[in-house]
Amino acid sequence: MNKRVLPGFGLSLGVTLVYLSLLILLPLSGLVFKSSSLSLTQFWDIASGERALASYRVTFGASLLAALINALFGLIVAWMLVRYPFPGKRLVDSLVDLPFALPTAVAGITLATLYAGNGWIGRHLEPLGLKVAFTPLGIVVALTFISLPFVVRTLQPVIEDIEPEIEEAAASLGASRLHTFTRVLFPAIFPALLTGFTLAFSRAIGEYGSVIFIAGNMPLISEITPLLIISKLEQYDVVGATALACVMLAISFLLLLGVNAIQWWAANRHQGDHQGPERASQ
């Protein structure tokens, strides 16, 4: 592999590593350090309590669901925004960033009001027996909202970048549209889709502000791990809070590492040895 043709590897990697170490790794190791003042049994008691275990299930389960919803609909939305003309497209496009700019508390309050039994949406769902606000489903809704931009925004530039020649080539070789999509287009956008999914998922895991307004916060049912961390802080138990934070950090880290490894593997498999995906498919 002729990796030394392009300049700037040392500089760019160096800048990244220094910045990453100073801003992210050092502070986070402070967190681990603080929690290490607990003995192993104390740590285990906090990390594996009944409430804590239930909260991991709620947090990671709801985040996964939200990220999957976003991956599916985000793909459709990104595709639609890049490829299909329709009136008001620019406005719709610019709306996508809204969930980040809106303070999470406002998002939570607004969603809870919309999905409550008398809300604009809730009043149509409740007669169907579907309760959203103040149930675990509400958590999924809030997490879907706050992580919505990720998939759309990671896919958009990649879809924009697909050169029409590839599709034309595939078509002129007799491929059907479905075939072109699954064999040519999807592999090209899959890494970005996975990235978007990963980001949405990780953002959802850490979310607190919006969820507490719509979750109902019932112990064992709709309690998320960040709420338990807050609960520790409310008791001035900073060390206990850092212990839970470390558990979350470790689980998130392993999950993200797994997804990133899959992505790296998928990208490499498709790229052959050093060609871009568009070359590989021509």
Added chain:
Amino acid sequence: MSAPSLRMATAEPRWLRWTLTGIGLAFLFFFLALPLLAVFYEALAGGWSAYLQALKEPETLHAVGLTLFIALFVMPFNVMVGVAAAWAIAKFEFRGKSLLITLIDLPFAVSPVVVGLVFLLIFGAQGIFGPWLSAHDVKIVFALPGMVIVTLFITFPFVARELIPLMQAQGREEEEAAISLGATGWNMFWRVTLPNIKWGLLYGVILANARAMGEFGAVSVVSGHIRGETNTLPLHVEILYNEYNAVGAFASASVLALLALVTLVAKTLVEWQMRRETETLDTVLPAEAVRSKE
């Protein structure tokens, strides 16, 4: 191959296009438009004059200024480091790449409250550097520096993560061609890489920016909530809401929502600029090409 069948294979059939657009728009309607409508509905519950009155409060205006300042301040850092990280990761192969990407993702997965707590553990009065900072009368937490640092933390992944898949998809050929034609590294970056990644970069910046403006949890821990001093707009929104000033709270929130629409302006502006540049470029290019040959 005849033209109609070629079109059929390069674009979706009409019914599918409409269906997909319908699904996409319905999703955005329920998850974006309705919440936004609800925010404005609450903000305007007391009429326009109450809305404007709420926004004219000096504390609200100060919060808007502080929020914008922090967002603008962190932007250059995010752009520089984000581009550097994406360049290293997307264009080169090295061991531990997945690990590095995961470390970049990590700030997202850390609960904002924990982010604030982490910096308190370091810079707070009971933290590692606390005694030293207080002896030298340096204020980091409960002051602007702390708020900037946590915002840097939470917005760090955006630019790099937007750019990595894009740069990976683009491959290395164009840059390699530029280098083999004798371009310097910076020249290649400004002329080839930057134009190629502009959309991804813009999305990254816009997302980071939106997140920087909207962040509550982490900033709330290190801000100290001093009114008219360290109160950002999201913090202000929460306090107003807790004080039973719903109109004020939602009016302030609507300002943040409007700031998010800056995307529209920024994107249009860049598009317009680029169209102009390509026009001038077309006339300049031949001459420049000759010059570079010499």
Added chain:
Amino acid sequence: MVRPIRKLFLALVAATALTAALPAYAESSLLNVSYDVSRDFYKDYNPIFQKHWKTTTGESIELKQSHAGSSKQVRAVADGLEADVVTMNQASDIDFLVEKGLVVKDYAKKFPNNASPYTSTMVFIVRKGNPKALMDWPDLVKPGVQVILPHPKNTGNGRYSYLAAWGYALKQPGANDKAAQEFVGKLLKNAPLFASGGRDATTSFMQRKLGDVLVSFESEAELIAKEFGKGEFDVVYPSLSILTEFPVALVEKVVDKKGTRKQAQAYLDYLWSKEGQENAAQNYLRPRDPELLRKYAAQFPAIRTFTVDEVFGGWPKAFPAHFKDGGTFDQIYQSK
């Protein structure tokens, strides 16, 4: 294609430099770190004190406010937020600062009335006309009644609601802690959700029309009326409730460092003056001054109350027994 982006960079740098102008500090200034719903009170009180200070000493003084969740605020003070005074809604919050050596141990003796210039109590907010005829605590544990309250473990008003119900149950003839825990457990079973805070509980009850009764501070009922209209609900006073105190204290380390002890002391002392007390009454907080309490009697119906000290032996005992991990709240949810 390159130039606009470079221009944007330059513009950003310039904008950053321009906005860097930070607010200047005045000569003498106090920072009052307080809980979240006290803003209205101090917004009115601060000008009163500034005027008083000007006329008695001739000096002007700048008063800065910080409002957020009570225990978050004291954690910030412990972590270095330079508060001259803290004005909280729960003694346990100030006890934490005592533990950290920022506030003197006998702070409650430094000012009259347990250092709490005003009080309030927990009452029931019910739907207009009280359709379910909810008059007292036992009505709230009946099957089919839905109770809205803030999170009993994580929020100040939630804790007061919890202790109010517990204290009521404990004061019944022949009752003991076990009976009280059972009573509170039944009450919590009637809660469809635990709101993230007082305001959130109100929104769920008033706007989302959830539940039959909202347990809330008496002072908050007036805020609810301001926001949602007076005719929308009724206030019910139970036969017995908890007296909620709002202790204030000087932060010794900060006032010594900043040299603001004199001002800070005067700022808190003046809360007990006629003007200070009247301001409390006008903000629907029960003044300590008996004369003013009589004057505003229409606003503050007589109600039998108990304090945390009387029934629970003080916050240092009540907090760990009920709200720490493994306390009675957690036990209620383990037995399920």
